[in-house]
Amino acid sequence: MAKYLCPGCGYQYDEALGEPREGFAPGTIFTALPEDFFCPDCAVRGKDDFELVEE
Amino acid sequence: MHRFTTQHPDKGEITYQDRKRYLWLVSLLYPLVALSGIGLYYLTDNQWLFVVPLIASYIGVSVLDWLLGEDRNNPPEELVPQLEADAYYRWLPILTVPMHVLVLVIFAWFISSHDLGVPALIMLTLTAGLYSGLGINTAHELGHKKPALERWMARIALAVSGYGHFCVEHNRGHHRHVATPEDPASSKMGENIYQFACKEIPAGFRRGWQCEKERMERQGKSVWHPSNEVLQSYALTLVIQGALIAVFGWIMLPFLLVQNFFGWWQLTSANYIEHYGLLRQRKANGGYEHCQPWHSWNADYIASNLLLFQLERHSDHHANPTRRYQSLRSFADLPTLPIGYFGMYAIAMLPALWYRVMDKRLLALPHIAGDFDKVNIAPGRRAELEARYAGVSAQQPAAQEA
Numbered sequence A: 001m002a003k004y005l006c007p008g009c010g011y012q013y014d015e016a017l018g019e020p021r022e023g024f025a026p027g028t029i030f031t032a033l034p035e036d037f038f039c040p041d042c043a044v045r046g047k048d049d050f051e052l053v054e055e
Numbered sequence B: 001m002h003r004f005t006t007q008h009p010d011k012g013e014i015t016y017q018d019r020k021r022y023l024w025l026v027s028l029l030y031p032l033v034a035l036s037g038i039g040l041y042y043l044t045d046n047q048w049l050f051v052v053p054l055i056a057s058y059i060g061v062s063v064l065d066w067l068l069g070e071d072r073n074n075p076p077e078e079l080v081p082q083l084e085a086d087a088y089y090r091w092l093p094i095l096t097v098p099m100h101v102l103v104l105v106i107f108a109w110f111i112s113s114h115d116l117g118v119p120a121l122i123m124l125t126l127t128a129g130l131y132s133g134l135g136i137n138t139a140h141e142l143g144h145k146k147p148a149l150e151r152w153m154a155r156i157a158l159a160v161s162g163y164g165h166f167c168v169e170h171n172r173g174h175h176r177h178v179a180t181p182e183d184p185a186s187s188k189m190g191e192n193i194y195q196f197a198c199k200e201i202p203a204g205f206r207r208g209w210q211c212e213k214e215r216m217e218r219q220g221k222s223v224w225h226p227s228n229e230v231l232q233s234y235a236l237t238l239v240i241q242g243a244l245i246a247v248f249g250w251i252m253l254p255f256l257l258v259q260n261f262f263g264w265w266q267l268t269s270a271n272y273i274e275h276y277g278l279l280r281q282r283k284a285n286g287g288y289e290h291c292q293p294w295h296s297w298n299a300d301y302i303a304s305n306l307l308l309f310q311l312e313r314h315s316d317h318h319a320n321p322t323r324r325y326q327s328l329r330s331f332a333d334l335p336t337l338p339i340g341y342f343g344m345y346a347i348a349m350l351p352a353l354w355y356r357v358m359d360k361r362l363l364a365l366p367h368i369a370g371d372f373d374k375v376n377i378a379p380g381r382r383a384e385l386e387a388r389y390a391g392v393s394a395q396q397p398a399a400q401e402a
């Protein structure tokens, strides 16, 4: 499971944890997130901007 | 004085003293401004003094902006984590939230239990709305933060004026689409505040509900599920305002409708002035560039920024929405308003004056330099505006006129 970082605010999307508040269950891989996924914390950065930080 | 300090491996000791630290305490005194008209009435028996808080807000704050001047002080980046972690700053906006509920109840009680003329009723109702609108601004500060406590307090503050969708609409809708023609909460050149409000207010209700509906559906829940945060705030409104009607009678119905609307109007005023005419450019792939510092209008006046938890440092807010008010920074050479937000709210209500103050200032911004392709223009107005402002271009340094 990989982790992806929002370069704007430091939010991390951890595939193992998902983002249940946003409706993405634990284990949801990053590439499976909708194309219009935006950072749940800052909403400034979108899916394209996220950086892979940990395989 | 309280000092923040840290040891930096290269720069040595870094210290910062927040000159506004104790000034933020005045946020706890605003209920007294809202209630000052009632206090003066008890002292003088004169119902016209209910106008005092309205004048104090729209004109008094602008006078204070002029007298106290600007604050361009920024905390060093190295000390921002300490500043963000300081519980003192954290609790101040939270503590103002119960006061918004209390003040609404006081106004409701006062109106229902005194023999008042129609002008008095109008002034009191608008004052209640003005103060609830300030509550929407506080909810804005709190609603961007991650802890559950802040987010709950935001929902309570919004419930006072029945604007429970705001935080969802603002964070998910406005921040994503800011300064684009697609954002109903970003105003366009040539659009006056009344035209703007007619679209912005209903579109805000719809977009907030829609964003929350999508979130609930992704969780596999119905939009009516109790964890719907918009619904939670609306439910609180129903409880608070329903109780006021039950206790104080039907006079509450017009009072609440107008006070709610005037609360929303405060937020609409802020939205109107924050991004007027500013436009993000399209990238090669068709999407918009990220919101840049020059896509917001700023002001650095001490008085109005204290009232608004530094909302006027708006460029930094859009770049870093989760940053707390005490760490928002001021930058040179950004789009800057000639006076603080409250004065601009008043000017916005007079469209001819607004265009006079703003249009040339907008066109003279360095990144626009008279190029209408870089302006967010009201549909159908471009040719007319281009003709009117044909003389304003990069050659005329009108940006410096104020």
Ligand SMILES: [Zn+2]
Residues within 6 Å of the ligand: A006, A007, A008, A009, A010, A011, A039, A040, A041, A042, A043, A044, A045
């Ligand atoms: Zn982010």
